[in-house]
Amino acid sequence: xxxxxxxxxxxxxxxxxxxxxxxxxxxxxxxxxxxxxxxxxxxxxxxxxxxxxxxxxxxxxxxxxxxxxxxxxxxxxxxxxxxxxxxxxxxxxxxxxxxxxxxxxxxxxxxxxxxxxxxxxxxxxxxxxxxxxxxxxxxxxxxxxxxxxxxxxxxxxxxxxxxxxxxxxxxxxxxxxxxxxxxxxxxxxxxxxxxxxxxxxxxxxxxxxxxxxxxxxxxxx
Amino acid sequence: xxxxxxxxxxxxxxxxxxxxxxxxxxxxxxxxxxxxxxxxxxxxxxxxxxxxxxxxxxxxxxxxxxxxxxxxxxxxxxxxxxxxxxxxxxxxxxxxxxxxxxxxxxxxxxxxxxxxxxxxxxxxxxxxxxxxxxxxxxxxxxxxxxxxxxxxxxxxxxxxxxxxxxxxxxxxxxxxxxxxxxxxxxxxxxxxxxxxxxxxxxxxxxxxxxxxxxxxx
Amino acid sequence: xxxxxxxxxxxxxxxxxxxxxxxxxxxxxxxxxxxxxxxxxxxxxxxxxxxxxxxxxxxxxxxxxxxxxxxxxxxxxxxxxxxxxxxxxxxxxxxxxxxxxxxxxxxxxxxxxxxxxxxxxxxxxxxxxxxxxxxxxxxxxxxxxxxxxxxxxxxxxxxxxxxxxxxxxxxxxxxxxxxxxxxxxxxxxxxxxxxxxxxxxxxxxxxxxxxxxxxxxxxxxxxxxxxxxxxxxxxxxxxxxxxxxxxxxxxxxxxxxxxxxxxxxxxx
Numbered sequence: 001x002x003x004x005x006x007x008x009x010x011x012x013x014x015x016x017x018x019x020x021x022x023x024x025x026x027x028x029x030x031x032x033x034x035x036x037x038x039x040x041x042x043x044x045x046x047x048x049x050x051x052x053x054x055x056x057x058x059x060x061x062x063x064x065x066x067x068x069x070x071x072x073x074x075x076x077x078x079x080x081x082x083x084x085x086x087x088x089x090x091x092x093x094x095x096x097x098x099x100x101x102x103x104x105x106x107x108x109x110x111x112x113x114x115x116x117x118x119x120x121x122x123x124x125x126x127x128x129x130x131x132x133x134x135x136x137x138x139x140x141x142x143x144x145x146x147x148x149x150x151x152x153x154x155x156x157x158x159x160x161x162x163x164x165x166x167x168x169x170x171x172x173x174x175x176x177x178x179x180x181x182x183x184x185x186x187x188x189x190x191x192x193x194x195x196x197x198x199x200x201x202x203x204x205x206x207x208x209x210x211x212x213x214x215x216x217x218x219x220x221x
Numbered sequence: 222x223x224x225x226x227x228x229x230x231x232x233x234x235x236x237x238x239x240x241x242x243x244x245x246x247x248x249x250x251x252x253x254x255x256x257x258x259x260x261x262x263x264x265x266x267x268x269x270x271x272x273x274x275x276x277x278x279x280x281x282x283x284x285x286x287x288x289x290x291x292x293x294x295x296x297x298x299x300x301x302x303x304x305x306x307x308x309x310x311x312x313x314x315x316x317x318x319x320x321x322x323x324x325x326x327x328x329x330x331x332x333x334x335x336x337x338x339x340x341x342x343x344x345x346x347x348x349x350x351x352x353x354x355x356x357x358x359x360x361x362x363x364x365x366x367x368x369x370x371x372x373x374x375x376x377x378x379x380x381x382x383x384x385x386x387x388x389x390x391x392x393x394x395x396x397x398x399x400x401x402x403x404x405x406x407x408x409x410x411x412x413x414x415x416x417x418x419x420x421x422x423x424x425x426x427x428x429x430x431x432x433x434x435x436x437x438x
Numbered sequence: 439x440x441x442x443x444x445x446x447x448x449x450x451x452x453x454x455x456x457x458x459x460x461x462x463x464x465x466x467x468x469x470x471x472x473x474x475x476x477x478x479x480x481x482x483x484x485x486x487x488x489x490x491x492x493x494x495x496x497x498x499x500x501x502x503x504x505x506x507x508x509x510x511x512x513x514x515x516x517x518x519x520x521x522x523x524x525x526x527x528x529x530x531x532x533x534x535x536x537x538x539x540x541x542x543x544x545x546x547x548x549x550x551x552x553x554x555x556x557x558x559x560x561x562x563x564x565x566x567x568x569x570x571x572x573x574x575x576x577x578x579x580x581x582x583x584x585x586x587x588x589x590x591x592x593x594x595x596x597x598x599x600x601x602x603x604x605x606x607x608x609x610x611x612x613x614x615x616x617x618x619x620x621x622x623x624x625x626x627x628x629x630x631x632x633x634x635x636x637x638x639x640x641x642x643x644x645x646x647x648x649x650x651x652x653x654x655x656x657x658x659x660x661x662x663x664x665x666x667x668x669x670x671x672x673x674x675x676x677x678x679x680x681x682x683x684x685x686x687x688x689x690x691x692x693x694x695x696x697x698x699x700x701x702x703x704x705x706x
Contacts, residue, residue, distance in 0.1 A: 004300040004526070067374070067420040068413050069381040072392055076409055079399075079611070082618035083406045090604060157284065164286035165382075170580060170604035170615070176288065180519065181605060184584025187522040187546040190296035197285045197293055204284035234490050292523075299527030307529060387516060387524065400479050400610035401486060403617075403639050 004190075011191035014182050021178035022199050028095055028166075028174060029159040029207075035095075036102025036159070037152070041141075043107035044114060058107070065104020071165050073097045078169035091173070094166035098159055105155055106148075113147035114140070146219045153211040157204050164200075175199060225407050231398055232411075238394030239415050245311055245380045245390065250373050252316030257323020262353070264324060265331040282321035287382050290314050295386055307386035315383070319376050326368045330361035363434050370427035374420050391415060462664040466531050472509050474500035475516035475530040479610035481633045482691040483536050483554075495691040499553070500534045502683065506674055517608045518582045522547045525659055532671065533659035536627075538586035548662040550671040552655035553678070555697040556627035558587045560646045561634070566622040570647040573623075580604035580612050580621040586654045587625045613640055625649045629692050655699070675699075 046058035065073070074097030077088055088096060117140055125135035145152075164176035171177045179196040183189050260279065264272045282290065294314045298305045305313075334357050342356040343349075384393035395412035399405045466472050476496045478484045484494040492513045504511035516524045521535045525547055536556070539549045562568040568577065574591075575598045581588035583605025595603040604621060606612045609630070615621045617640040626634075631645050658675065660667045678684045679699065688696035 063421065064413070064417070067378075067424060068416045069378040069392065071381045072378075072409070072413060072416065075392070075396075076413070078620070079405050079614055079618070080409045082615070082620050083404075085619065087618070087620050089602075161284075161286040164288045167288075168607055170606045170611070172583070172603070172605050176286065177605075179289075181583060183523075184519045184605075185542060185589065187526070187543060189292060189523050189526070190300055193289055193293045193296065197281075197289050200286055200289060201281060201284045228488075230489060295527050296523065299523075299529075302528075304528045385520075387514065387520060387529065389515070396608075396610070397478075397486065397490065399614065400608075401488075401490075401639075403614075405614060405618075 006191060007188055008191055010186060010188055011182075011195055014192065015195065017178050017182065018175060018195060018199055021173065021175035022203060024173045025160065025163045025175040025200075026203060028091070028098065028163045029156065032095055032098040032102055032159050033152075033156050035099045036106055036155070039099065039103035040106030040110055043103055044110035047107065047111055048114070061100075062104045062107050065101050066108070070097065070101050070162050071168060073100055074162075074165050074169060090166060090169045090171040093169050094163065094171055094174075097165075098162045101162065102155055102159055105158075106152060109148045109151045109155070110144055113144045116147055117143050149211075149215050149219065153208060153215075156207055156211065160200070160204055160207065225404055226402055227398070227404070227408065227411075231402070234398065235391065235394050235411065235415065238389055238391040239419065241388060241390040242377065242380050243419070245308070245315060245383055245388070246373070246377045248312040249315030249319050249376050249380065252312065253319025253323050253376070254369070256316065256320035257327055260320060260324040261327025261331065264328045279321040279324055282318050287314075287318060287379055288385060290318065291382060291385055307383070307388055311380075311383040311386055311388055315376060315380060318379070319372065322372050322375075323369070326365050326372065327361070329368075330365035331357055333364045334360045367427050367431040367434075370423060370430070374424055374427075377420055378416065461666045462531060462661060463666040463670055466507060466509060466667070470509050471512050472500070472504040472507055472532065473512045473514050473530045474503070475521050475524045475533040475535050476500060476513050477518055477521070477535045477609070478513075478515045479517075479608050480536065480630055481637070482629060495554070495687055496534045496536065498687055498690070499678075500532075502678065503532070503534070503671075503674055506677075507670075519584045519607055522659065525661060531660070532667070535659070536656045537659050538654050539657045540586065540589075544662075546662065547659045548664060548668050549657040549659055550668055551675055552657050552699045553675045553684075554656050555699060556629060556654040556656065558625050558649040558651045558654060559628045559631050560623055560649055561616065561626050561631045562623040562644060562646050563616060563619065564642045564644055566619075568623045568646055571625075571649050573646075574601070574625075576600040577622040578602040578604070578620075579623045579625075580606055580615055581624050581626070582606055582609050582612055587627065587649065587651065590649075590651055591625045613643070617641065617643060625651070627654060633692075653697070655701075 043058045043062060046054045047062065049055045049058075074094055077097040077100070078090065078093035081088060121139055122135055125139045126132065130138070163174050166174055167176050167180050172181050175196055179192055182192050186192070260275060263275065269276070291311065291314055295307065295310050298310055338360070339352055339356060342352045347355070381390060381392045384390055389397070391412060395408050398408050402408065460468070476484045476492060476494070478486055478492055478494075482494055484492065484496045487493050492515065497513055500513060501511045514524065514530050516530065516533070516535060518535075521533050521537055522543065524530050525533050536554065537543070537549070539552065543549070560568065560571050560574065566577070568574060574594070578601060579591060579595065580603065581591050588605060592603045592605070595601050604615070606615060609626075612621075612624050612626070613634060616624055634640060635643055635645060658671050660671060685696045688694070
């Protein structure tokens with residue numbers, strides 16, 4: 001059945017390169033999450049706005065992010081914007097694409113979380129003399145993050161997985177990019193992608209575990 | 222920008238790509254749901270320790286990028302001499318990927334049915350099968366359906382990755398047209414619009430359903 | 439009666455022996471289809487016409503091969519980086535895909551004698567300020583990842599220690615990136631470069647001299663262990679040259695004198 005001979009030695013020698021790639025992957029995922037959360041808070045608030053001019057663009061962002069493939073969004077960031085003379089390097093295009101996607105999904109998560117917080121709380125805070133922004137920042141936001149924490153962790157894992165799509169726009173420094181680069185030179189596809197899969201798995205697990213520990217400290221779950 | 226050399230036959234080419242996207246999604250979601258139901262019931266019924274191997278395997282499908290899974294599976298089927306066409310490989314991997322998420326949905330939904338309700342059903346003399354069919358299923362369905370619709374939409378979008386195995390689905394057919402017509406922005410917008418038209422109505426239906434059911438609770 | 443039994447037995451034995459020893463060449467002839475991996479964003483070797491049907495030198499070459507084998511040709515579009523995976527994964531029988539015969543690759547796939555040869559040129563944009571190969575130093579350049587010229591260009595950039603290399607997954611993406619100004623230059627085979635410049639599809643692309651690389655001999659590829667098939671392919675390539683069909687196809691798709699496929703002072 002197996003006429004193929006595995007060549008693991010060749011693949012093992014590439015482990016240091018793969019680990020360098022893994023760092024870049026983690027970096028992009030973390031940056032895209034940090035920016036994604038920031039945009040998502042703005043989008044979630046904007047989506048509750050009465051003004052059409054605020055509500056409409058935010059809604060378009062959220063719906064496009066959620067209803068088109070991430071691969072499409074990244075391809076668009078590189079080649080779509082490129083046709084307008086806006087040149088994003090593969091790194092930036094990938095980061096922008098994932099941030100756009102993260103923000104869209106997280107905005108819905110946060111909106112759901114906001115809805116779960118009773119409106120009376122805001123009024124109570126206001127009646128204690130807090131200005132609107134302060135009340136939002138000190139009373140509403142902490143609760144929102146607490147409710148949305150687990151879905152946000154899931155989105156973080158998603159962000160890690162999405163970084164692998166960078167290879168389609170010429171990315172060659174992240175884990176998938178390095179893997180593909182080694183693959184096209186040696187054509188030992190199975191061996192090298194298997195190692196990459198293990199590394200992705202370990203990163204995802206480490207992030208999930210880290211988030212769980214963080215949550216225990218921050219929210220006393 | 223609205224002057225395009227895109228012809229009707231090119232639009233048909235995109236439609237054919239969309240057909241491929243729908244076909245892959247259909248097989249993946251059907252297969253994934255059947256497996257997800259099975260695995261979900263198993264996970265909800267047996268002890269976490271006994272379910273550990275299953276939990277681990279399914280977790281792998283959720284923690285490794287789909288792109289890597291597809292490439293790996295394709296290389297593996299070749300090495301094993303299975304000679305599967307890329308369409309079959311894509312559908313199988315996407316179905317397993319779907320089942321990993323579907324299992325969580327099913328398990329969550331079953332757990333959401335209060336234990337007292339189930340004990341009451343069993344004490345009325347219902348068998349485990351009857352309890353599952355007439356008590357748990359209708360209640361769990363309401364919890365699971367909105368998430369399941371979300372999952373289906375996710376798979377529809379993730380199916381774009383099968384282009385890596387050479388399948389000409391919607392995004393790939395768009396890229397082919399970009400190569401020939403050199404109008405990246407316009408063609409990509411059309412592709413995006415088609416994805417949106419496939420996905421948005423189902424998403425809306427899902428949230429309507431969720432809203433209506435919440436009102437009845 | 440006895441005779442028929444004997445004949446039947448013999449027939450069964452032949453069939454059994456036949457299936458037991460069937461190799462890829464037998465499989466192709468039995469299935470009646472030859473599945474060729476062809477790169478379709480690499481004109482004039484492979485591209486698509488207005489009805490999105492495959493055309494090009496490699497497409498014709500595959501059709502000739504299928505005709506010689508007496509089977510139907512099936513063109514399987516395969517991006518450059520996917521050629522050998524497609525072969526190893528059994529999606530295709532033969533790669534008719536301008537595959538450079540590197541020693542690294544020959545560890546995994548089986549190569550025939552060369553069926554075509556390319557020289558490499560520098561392709562750039564008029565406004566990029568690149569006048570020749572040496573000007574690529576310090577620029578952002580790109581190529582298809584894993585190709586003969588792509589690997590060398592990446593190594594050049596690394597050796598220069600200046601500039602940026604971007605591996606794209608298809609030739610089309612490289613040209614798109616170049617025309618959009620995402621990259622300032624690429625090294626690409628001369629036939630493809632002139633065909634792209636002539637097509638006029640991309641504004642402002644110009645060829646600026648040769649790249650100092652050795653001629654890029656490309657071969658057909660099949661599975662490493664399929665000697666029967668590889669033998670047949672070697673003979674087929676020889677026959678294509680001998681009968682003048684090679685020159686004929688070259689005239690049709692490129693024009694001029696077809697490149698010499700022999701290497702002086704060495705046997706293959």
